[in-house]
Amino acid sequence: MAVKLGILGLGTVGTGTVQLLQDNVGRHPLLQDIEIYRVGVRSLTKPRAVELSPEVITTDLEAIVNDPAVDIVVELMGGLEPARTLILTAIKNGKHVVTANKAVISRFGGEIFTAANQAGVYVLLEAAVGGGIPVIQPLKQSLSVNRISAIMGIVNGTTNYILTRMQTEGSEFDHVLADAQKLGYAEADPTADVDGLDAGDKIAILASLGFDGRINREDVHCEGIRQVTKTDIAYAAKLGFVIKLLGIAQHLDEDNSQLSVRVHPTLVPHSHPLASINGVYNAILIEGEPIGQVMLFGPGAGAGATASAVSSDILNLVATLKTNTAKPNPLLACRHQNYSEITPISELVTRFYARFLSKDQAGVIGRLGTCFGNYGVSLESVVQTGFQGELAEIVVVTHNVREGDFRQALAEIQAMESIDSIPSVLRVL
Numbered sequence: 404m405a406v407k408l409g410i411l412g413l414g415t416v417g418t419g420t421v422q423l424l425q426d427n428v429g430r431h432p433l434l435q436d437i438e439i440y441r442v443g444v445r446s447l448t449k450p451r452a453v454e455l456s457p458e459v460i461t462t463d464l465e466a467i468v469n470d471p472a473v474d475i476v477v478e479l480m481g482g483l484e485p486a487r488t489l490i491l492t493a494i495k496n497g498k499h500v501v502t503a504n505k506a507v508i509s510r511f512g513g514e515i516f517t518a519a520n521q522a523g524v525y526v527l528l529e530a531a532v533g534g535g536i537p538v539i540q541p542l543k544q545s546l547s548v549n550r551i552s553a554i555m556g557i558v559n560g561t562t563n564y565i566l567t568r569m570q571t572e573g574s575e576f577d578h579v580l581a582d583a584q585k586l587g588y589a590e591a592d593p594t595a596d597v598d599g600l601d602a603g604d605k606i607a608i609l610a611s612l613g614f615d616g617r618i619n620r621e622d623v624h625c626e627g628i629r630q631v632t633k634t635d636i637a638y639a640a641k642l643g644f645v646i647k648l649l650g651i652a653q654h655l656d657e658d659n660s661q662l663s664v665r666v667h668p669t670l671v672p673h674s675h676p677l678a679s680i681n682g683v684y685n686a687i688l689i690e691g692e693p694i695g696q697v698m699l700f701g702p703g704a705g706a707g708a709t710a711s712a713v714s715s716d717i718l719n720l721v722a723t724l725k726t727n728t729a730k731p732n733p734l735l736a737c738r739h740q741n742y743s744e745i746t747p748i749s750e751l752v753t754r755f756y757a758r759f760l761s762k763d764q765a766g767v768i769g770r771l772g773t774c775f776g777n778y779g780v781s782l783e784s785v786v787q788t789g790f791q792g793e794l795a796e797i798v799v800v801t802h803n804v805r806e807g808d809f810r811q812a813l814a815e816i817q818a819m820e821s822i823d824s825i826p827s828v829l830r831v832l
């Protein structure tokens with residue numbers, strides 16, 4: 404008998420998924436054992452790019468998750484509610500779930516996976532991070548024997564597109580954002596993407612898989628790219644870096660007692676594998692023992708790519724249902740019970756880039772150096788290249804320093820009579 408899907412949402416990803424499942428020739432033969440049984444939408448009158456018989460489409464999403472005939476609920480509607488409640492109801496009713504919803508999983512994953520484990524069902528989420536790039540299953544299965552020390556990636560295509568264009572065109576953020584919105588690369592409300600919140604959801608999910616514990620989403624420090632200027636991109640380039648919005652989860656110490664999970668624009672050395680990832684593409688670099696470095700690269704969004712990830716999860720569940728094993732598969736289930744402790748950003752040890760505008764007076768660079776020295780901040784390079792009007796522009800790159808110490812030094816520098824302002828402070832990989 405065919406496995407019956409109840410799909411919630413027929414937007415970009417829902418449509419791509421239905422198209423892939425309907426066009427199943429030449430793909431894995433198990434796809435032929437799937438029936439698109441119900442599809443839930445908000446509007447019945449909206450034109451659709453796929454053909455589905457009228458009894459399949461409904462606006463009653465609760466009926467789908469409560470229908471005993473549905474085997475797998477595929478949540479592709481997005482948002483927190485009613486997605487969370489519908490997922491929990493499906494689980495309570497003994498249905499497996501596939502979701503692309505990083506927002507709901509990063510905030511309510513604890514509740515959802517606890518319920519799934521109790522009900523003996525699986526919640527799979529390959530599409531939630533890196534779109535079409537397989538990264539969830541690799542972390543859960545193929546790489547899971549490794550001791551992971553770092554996961555870092557470009558996990559938001561919109562911001563990577565904007566930063567890439569700012570870099571190649573020498574344009575400012577606002578101009579590129581407006582154009583990206585016109586071209587459909589950025590949403591009308593770009594907040595989740597440009598403020599780093601979408602990347603925060605994604606790195607929280609990756610951190611929980613790589614570092615073996617649940618992550619409280621509120622503990623993830625998130626900075627976006629609104630404050631990145633063409634001036635900083637140009638200075639970074641001269642110093643040998645590109646600026647990328649990175650999600651980073653890493654152990655900070657040898658004994659693995661400190662875990663940092665964060666999102667921020669970062670100066671990435673030109674030689675680093677993530678430096679060459681441009682445009683809307685995503686890439687995730689995973690470091691582990693004994694494997695070393697693995698980088699996963701590909702399309703982080705889009706109907707077809709994301710449908711590939713959603714359908715691979717569906718296929719996994721179809722295989723599970725067909726083999727009919729009563730015992731849960733520990734490689735598919737969530738194994739975390741506890742929350743990981745996240746080290747506050749003030750304890751991060753990293754290099755920094757900072758740009759200062761100062762009055763063109765004798766001894767300013769000396770005073771900067773002395774103040775940094777007082778806080779244990781050692782400088783890797785100091786350049787004074789340009790002027791902005793009457794003000795001299797000074798750019799420094801530090802060696803590794805505790806963020807809290809660096810910020811204290813900056814506060815003291817900001818108060819100096821000769822310093823006009825500190826327009827940018829960015830972390831360096």
Ligand SMILES: NC(=O)c1ccc[n+]([C@@H]2O[C@H](COP(=O)([O-])OP(=O)(O)OC[C@H]3O[C@@H](n4cnc5c(N)ncnc54)[C@H](OP(=O)(O)O)[C@@H]3O)[C@@H](O)[C@H]2O)c1
Pocket residue numbers: 411412413414415416417443444445446447449462464479480481482484485503504505506530531534703704705706709
């Ligand atoms: N777009 C991507 O490339 C991409 C990539 C990776 C992950 N994702 C994730 O995939 C999910 C879906 O994204 P999307 O881009 O496909 O969104 P979308 O185009 O806005 O589609 C959302 C769909 O859900 C339906 N829907 C939303 N709220 C509903 C409600 N309250 N009741 C009934 N139907 C409702 C909408 O119905 P109507 O059609 O009737 O309006 C629409 O069909 C999100 O979690 C997103 O983060 C997207």
Ligand SMILES: N[C@@H](CCO)C(=O)O
Pocket residue numbers: 531534558559560561562596601703704
């Ligand atoms: N808004 C996301 C795509 C969906 O995950 C991005 O720009 O990467």
Ligand code: NA
Pocket residue numbers: 529530531532533534535536537538539712
């Ligand atoms: Na993925």
